[in-house]
Amino acid sequence: MRKVFQEELTQVGDQLVEISRLVSEAMDKATTSFQVADVDLAQDVIAADARIDFLQNSLDERAIDILALQGPVASDLRMIVGSLRMSASLERMGDLARHIAQLARLRYPSTVIPASMTETFNKMAELDQEIADKLTVLLESRDLEVARDILKANTAINDLHLSVFKAIAAPEWSESPATTVDVALASRYFERFADHGVSVAQKVTYLVTGAWQPNATEHS
Secondary structure, eight states: OHHHHHHHHHHHHHHHHHHHHHHHHHHHHHHHHHHHTOHHHHHHHHHHHHHHHHHHHHHHHHHHHHHHHHOOOHHHHHHHHHHHHHHHHHHHHHHHHHHHHHHHHHHTTSOSSOGGGHHHHHHHHHHHHHHHHHHHHHHHHOOHHHHHHHHHHHHHHHHHHHHHHHHHHSTTOOOOHHHHHHHHHHHHHHHHHHHHHHHHHHHHHHHHHSOOOTTTTTTO
16 A cells, blocks of 8 residues: 555656646747747647646646545655645646737737847746746756755846836836736736746745745745
8 A cells, every 4th residue: 555655646746747847848938929929839838728737637636535545644745735736836837828828929910028128028038937947857856956046046037027117117118008018917927937936946845854944045
């Protein structure tokens, strides 16, 4: 029975990695579609989000079955409960990638972001992709140095997000109301994607250390 239980835990971990890889792929395609107004790529992201949702539901059902049938305790219980929470964050990251792709599709054949903001959003996209890629590495390796890298990238995204809102609130901002809304929404999507990545990183840190210290690695 113990061997079966450990195999089930391994399968839960493998499913988290699979979802993370799909999220990383979705963000890569979403940001490309967003940057170059590729409507076909945007549609791919929107359609593929159903796969992420399906895998999240499957993982959650498996985890709940383990809780009900195996009665895990201590570290194993943390693993199951943590996996449920991480799957929810990863699913939300997939949703946010979809939202970015939907913006690209909405404004096609134009790009969403005005030229004056291109550099800022390119950097946000680059950092979000770094977070997505590192999450997969973190889930596979449990290397807390990777978790620290994710937190640092999130701090940089928060700064960029703040700069976007300062820019659209400035007297010299002259873009249309529709563009202003698009810029604000897009910035929020990128920022929230990173926040959910941090949430996963914090939960992995908890699984490794057994201590819930959400800000412990932020400045180290």
